[in-house]
Amino acid sequence: MEKRAVFKSWWLPVLFALPQLVLILLFFYWPVAAVVNWAFTLEPPFGGAAEFVGFANFKEALSDPFYWNSVVVSLIFATVGPFFCIFIGLTLALAVDRQLPGSGFFRFFYILPFAIAGPAAGMAFRFILSPERGLAASINALSPDLWNPAKYGSHALALVIIIFIWKWSGYTFIFLLAGLQSVPRALGEAAAMDGAGPFRRAIDVQVPLLAPTLFFLLVTMMTEGFVGADTFGIVHSVTGGGPNHGTEVMVYRIVDEAFQGLNYSGASAQSIILIGLIMVFTFIQFRFIEKRVHYK
Amino acid sequence: MADIQIRAVRKSYGKTPTLHGIDLSFDSGEFVVILGPSGCGKSTLLRMIAGLEDITAGEIAIDGRVVNKLEPRERGCAMVFQNYALYPHMTVAGNIGYALKVAGVAKAERERRIAETAKIVGLQDYLERRPAALSGGQRQRVAMARAIIREPKVFLFDEPLSNLDAKLRVTMRAEIRKLHQRLSATSVFVTHDQVEAMTLADRLVVMNRGHVEQVGRPLDIYHRPASTFVASFIGAPAMNLFTTRIEVETATVRLDGAAIAIDPLVAHALRGREVIVGIRPEQCRLTTEGKGLPARIDFVEELGVGRVIHCEIAGEAFAAAVAEDADVSAGDTVWLSLPPEQLHFFDAETGRRIEFPLPGTDIAAARGSASTTQHTGVLS
Numbered sequence: 001m002e003k004r005a006v007f008k009s010w011w012l013p014v015l016f017a018l019p020q021l022v023l024i025l026l027f028f029y030w031p032v033a034a035v036v037n038w039a040f041t042l043e044p045p046f047g048g049a050a051e052f053v054g055f056a057n058f059k060e061a062l063s064d065p066f067y068w069n070s071v072v073v074s075l076i077f078a079t080v081g082p083f084f085c086i087f088i089g090l091t092l093a094l095a096v097d098r099q100l101p102g103s104g105f106f107r108f109f110y111i112l113p114f115a116i117a118g119p120a121a122g123m124a125f126r127f128i129l130s131p132e133r134g135l136a137a138s139i140n141a142l143s144p145d146l147w148n149p150a151k152y153g154s155h156a157l158a159l160v161i162i163i164f165i166w167k168w169s170g171y172t173f174i175f176l177l178a179g180l181q182s183v184p185r186a187l188g189e190a191a192a193m194d195g196a197g198p199f200r201r202a203i204d205v206q207v208p209l210l211a212p213t214l215f216f217l218l219v220t221m222m223t224e225g226f227v228g229a230d231t232f233g234i235v236h237s238v239t240g241g242g243p244n245h246g247t248e249v250m251v252y253r254i255v256d257e258a259f260q261g262l263n264y265s266g267a268s269a270q271s272i273i274l275i276g277l278i279m280v281f282t283f284i285q286f287r288f289i290e291k292r293v294h295y296k
Numbered sequence: 297m298a299d300i301q302i303r304a305v306r307k308s309y310g311k312t313p314t315l316h317g318i319d320l321s322f323d324s325g326e327f328v329v330i331l332g333p334s335g336c337g338k339s340t341l342l343r344m345i346a347g348l349e350d351i352t353a354g355e356i357a358i359d360g361r362v363v364n365k366l367e368p369r370e371r372g373c374a375m376v377f378q379n380y381a382l383y384p385h386m387t388v389a390g391n392i393g394y395a396l397k398v399a400g401v402a403k404a405e406r407e408r409r410i411a412e413t414a415k416i417v418g419l420q421d422y423l424e425r426r427p428a429a430l431s432g433g434q435r436q437r438v439a440m441a442r443a444i445i446r447e448p449k450v451f452l453f454d455e456p457l458s459n460l461d462a463k464l465r466v467t468m469r470a471e472i473r474k475l476h477q478r479l480s481a482t483s484v485f486v487t488h489d490q491v492e493a494m495t496l497a498d499r500l501v502v503m504n505r506g507h508v509e510q511v512g513r514p515l516d517i518y519h520r521p522a523s524t525f526v527a528s529f530i531g532a533p534a535m536n537l538f539t540t541r542i543e544v545e546t547a548t549v550r551l552d553g554a555a556i557a558i559d560p561l562v563a564h565a566l567r568g569r570e571v572i573v574g575i576r577p578e579q580c581r582l583t584t585e586g587k588g589l590p591a592r593i594d595f596v597e598e599l600g601v602g603r604v605i606h607c608e609i610a611g612e613a614f615a616a617a618v619a620e621d622a623d624v625s626a627g628d629t630v631w632l633s634l635p636p637e638q639l640h641f642f643d644a645e646t647g648r649r650i651e652f653p654l655p656g657t658d659i660a661a662a663r664g665s666a667s668t669t670q671h672t673g674v675l676s
Contacts, residue, residue: 186381189348194395194442195369204394208385 038268050265057269066245067253067270071277073157074250078225081164086217088165089172090210094202096173097180107177114170118163118230122237125163149239153246156239160247163234168224172217179213180206211293219285226278227251250274298359298372298449298482299324300345305354307340307506314340316506317354322499327476327483331493332503333529338486339454341503345484346375346452359449374443375452379459380435382427382442388414389423392441413445416475433464440472444479451476453485457492469495490530494518502526520640524647527574527640533604533615535574539644540610542566549573551610554589558636562652566641571650574640577604580616581633582624588633591616595626605630 007013039057041050061067092110096103113121129136131148139147149156183206191201207214225231232251235241241248241256248256250270258267300322307315315337322328330338343349345356347368355362363371374395382391393410401409414420417437427435436456443451453472457465473496476483487493493500494514502509502517502525510522521527527535540549544567548555556573591607591614602620606613616632624630641650 184379184381186377186379187383189368190375190377190381190383190442191394191398192348192368193346193373193375194446195398196394197367197369200398204398205383211385 035268035271038265039272042265053265057265058273061266061269061273066248069245070248070250070253073246073248074226074274076157077161077164077231077249078222081161081168081225082218082221084161084165085168085172085221086176086214088169089176089217090207090214092169092173093176093180094206096177097206098198110173111170113167114174116167118167118233119237121167122160122163122234125159125166126238129159129162149243151243153243156243156247160234160238163238164225164230167230167234168221172221175213175217176210179210183209215285215290215293218289219282222281222285223278226281227274300450300482300484301355301357302341302345303355303357305341305344305356306352307337307344307349308352314506315352318508320501320508320511322482322484324482325480327473327485327496327498328501329485329487329493329497329499330501330503331487331490331529332509334488335505336503337506338488338503342375342452342454342484342486345371345450346373347371372449373452374446374448374450375454376436376439376443376456378455380427380439380456382435382438384427387424387426388419388430388438391427391438392419392423392445395442395446409445413441416444416478417441417471432460433468436460436464436468440475444475448481451479451481451483453483453487455487456485457487458489465492472496490532494530502529504529520649520651521574522649524572524574524642527642527649531576531578533577533617535576535640536580536609536612536614536616537572537574537642538610538612539570539572541570542568544568551589556589556634556636556639558639562636562641565652566650570644572642572644572647574642575634575638577615578617579635579638580618581635582616582618582622583631583633585631588631590629591632592629593624593626596624 038050040052040054042053042057043050092106096107096110128134129147129149131137131140131145131150136147145151147155149159187205187209188201191205196204228251231249232255235247235249235252236255239247241252251274254267254270254274257263257270261267300320302318302320302322305315305318306313318337318341330341332338340349344351345358345363347363347366347370351364355364357363358371358373383394386394389407389410392413393406396406396409410423411420414423417440419434419437419441422430422434427438430438436459439456456472457468460468469492472485485492485496497514499511500514500517501511504525510517510526512520517526518530521530521535524537528537538549538551540551542549542558542563543555544563546555547560547563548557550556589609591605591609593605593607595606597604597606600620602617603622603624605616605618605624607616608614618624642648643650
């Protein structure tokens with residue numbers, strides 16, 4: 001049955017929709033329009049109206065080796081991070097779903113990190129994994145600089161990715177646990193009768209039936225890794241993009257370029273490239289991976 | 297082929313007991329049906345045999361080996377689930393062959409056995425389909441094939457026919473029975489449907505509230521129900537039951553002022569006791585006016601093969617099956633005769649059957665030669 005309200009006047013429905021329309025216009029379409037405008041224009045150095053410069057801002061960004069460095073860093077961040085988030089979330093969800101004693105307790109604590117703001121987690125990990133004290137100090141006692149994110153870009157990148165994983169595994173865990181609970185229990189029992197142990201049951205029965213959830217998480221987590229608030233927040237609070245641009249993900253570079261370098265036009269061009277990149281990734285995911293996902 | 301011994305098995309969920317000490321023994325190659333209303337613990341018992349539920353107390357032995365601590369895969373059982381539990385992401389062949397794949401059987405051998413098994417259940421043309429593209433009956437067959445291919449010692453069926461429509465259920469029932477004759481593995485079949493139970497079982501176990509009420513051959517249980525629960529659960533429409541007192545002088549029981557004659561020796565044996573008298577609707581006879589029990593018909597059910605008249609006698613619902621050409625309609629008053637030899641007597645307090653001849657009496661003519669069961673009520 002279709003429910004349809006019919007309005008006699010044209011202005012009443014518009015009035016009802018107005019608050020939402022205003023919000024979308026103010027916080028979505030206006031910024032997008034501004035970014036597009038900036039990306040194709042440049043403010044003259046000594047003031048005056050912005051001039052149209054075509055693709056010059058894009059050319060400048062793409063010819064900068066540090067820009068390409070940030071693309072590589074972002075790609076690593078947005079593939080390694082989500083992969084481990086999903087893998088760890090899945091492992092934990094499979095374990096909790098078995099409903100062994102204490103699973104309620106663990107369910108609560110696995111979700112908890114997600115409630116902590118990324119920058120706060122970043123600050124905490126700066127101390128937890130700082131090279132000169134605690135756990136890392138004893139590792140470095142074996143040989144100096146085995147772990148030194150203040151010195152090596154690769155270590156620093158690993159550090160920010162670890163923090164991202166620590167926080168977002170709780171998120172994937174919630175979705176995967178919910179997904180597992182919608183897999184009929186009888187299927188697992190049937191597999192048990194067929195001779196499959198818990199591990200085999202997980203691989204052969206549970207994970208394939210989680211495919212829709214896994215696909216959803218792949219898309220959302222990769223997007224999160226590229227442009228998420230935590231991606232910026234963690235990098236900003238832990239490494240500030242360094243050392244030597246080693247953790248400079250695309251979002252961090254854009255913010256840095258815009259608000260430190262005051263290069264709004266360059267930052268806008270980079271934003272548009274980033275959006276395009278995410279669109280390409282999402283397209284690839286839907287085009288080639290979604291086909292292999294069974295919805296019922 | 298394996299026998300199953302269930303000894304003093306109990307099950308509790310937390311503090312709530314659901315099975316209160318079950319003792320059963322199933323012979324090798326037997327087809328046993330466990331029948332009971334929902335919540336009686338029959339599925340729990342089956343799942344304990346399968347290894348899907350922990351056994352709180354007691355032990356279960358399959359083929360002489362205690363299996364309490366064994367994983368399902370180590371018990372040699374195959375199970376057909378109520379809603380089939382087919383793997384939706386695998387083809388029919390994948391579903392049937394999964395057990396072999398897990399067991400590490402080589403691909404060629406596996407395919408040969410899948411084809412062979414699919415043929416038994418008539419699915420050879422559907423091997424590449426997924427379960428979603430199959431009808432209910434076909435899914436049921438896949439579930440059975442998945443059990444057959446493992447060549448199990450024991451087949452477990454957990455209400456496998458309850459999701460099928462009435463016609464298909466009858467067909468599948470016959471197929472399951474045929475399959476059993478062919479494979480002759482010990483089969484345990486759980487159902488709440490008494491027709492399924494009566495038609496399939498070599499031996500029937502009737503359960504209620506976590507207890508075994510009666511064990512026996514289906515016909516014995518039908519003819520000599522061990523308790524009022526079994527009497528009312530088996531047979532459709534259910535047996536008519538009345539709580540009453542025997543009048544020993546006239547050898548009658550009284551219902552709504554009408555006196556029903558009973559065997560004088562029975563009356564003598566039961567003198568002074570409060571008993572529950574039962575008679576099956578199909579044993580009631582229409583008789584001429586003024587004889588037997590008057591009954592005013594509330595409504596008449598047409599069954600095709602006959603009619604069932606429903607009325608109220610002594611404050612209890614009463615049903616009687618009559619011939620299809622019987623001239624009865626709602627509002628009529630009919631007279632029913634209840635043959636004394638067809639009456640069942642139960643203890644009013646315990647609900648247990650009172651068996652004749654009673655110990656210490658000399659009523660020689662024991663009625664029926666049916667074997668008694670361990671749960672038969674006996675007068676002390």
